[in-house]
Amino acid sequence: xxxxxxxxxxxxxxxxxxxxxxxxDFIGDIMADFRNSVxxxxxxxxxxxxxxxxxxxxxxxWGSAKQGVASFILWAGLFKGxxxxxxxxxxxxxxxxxxxxxxxxxxxxxxxxxxxxxxxxWAKV
Numbered sequence: 001x002x003x004x005x006x007x008x009x010x011x012x013x014x015x016x017x018x019x020x021x022x023x024x025d026f027i028g029d030i031m032a033d034f035r036n037s038v039x040x041x042x043x044x045x046x047x048x049x050x051x052x053x054x055x056x057x058x059x060x061x062w063g064s065a066k067q068g069v070a071s072f073i074l075w076a077g078l079f080k081g082x083x084x085x086x087x088x089x090x091x092x093x094x095x096x097x098x099x100x101x102x103x104x105x106x107x108x109x110x111x112x113x114x115x116x117x118x119x120x121x122w123a124k125v
Contacts, residue, residue: 001059005070006123013116020109027105034084035092045084052077066122 019026034041052074059074061067083091 002061002064002066002070003123005055005059005074006066006119009070009073010116010119010121010123013112013119015116017109017112017114017116020105020112022109024105024109027108031092031095034088038088041084041088045081045088047081049078049081049085052081069119069122 034044056071056074056078059067060071062071080091
């Protein structure tokens with residue numbers, strides 16, 4: 001289960017990173033959609049929280065480094081989803097302070113691709 005979670009997350013990270021590299025306005029467009037739609041923000045937060053919680057009920061293991069990383073990512077996703085439900089403006093404020101006007105979207109994309117590739121590789125080792 002651990003390897004499957006790492007592999008799937010890695011593939012998703014690679015896809016998102018590629019989109020950010022080749023279409024740097026993409027991340028800003030997504031955040032603008034979130035800001036402009038209370039329903040989208042709420043449903044996305046709920047979806048992320050439910051998926052992460054469901055996976056955590058099957059995989060909340062910390063016995064090895066791989067298990068710990070997978071569980072940590074799932075817990076982070078759960079808290080992120082809950083934060084988007086409960087405190088969306090705080091999340092948007094954090095985003096704005098970390099990534100002002102999407103100026104580093106391509107760099108962020110490369111980092112996300114590298115993280116995704118590392119997860120895929122680690123899942124297969």
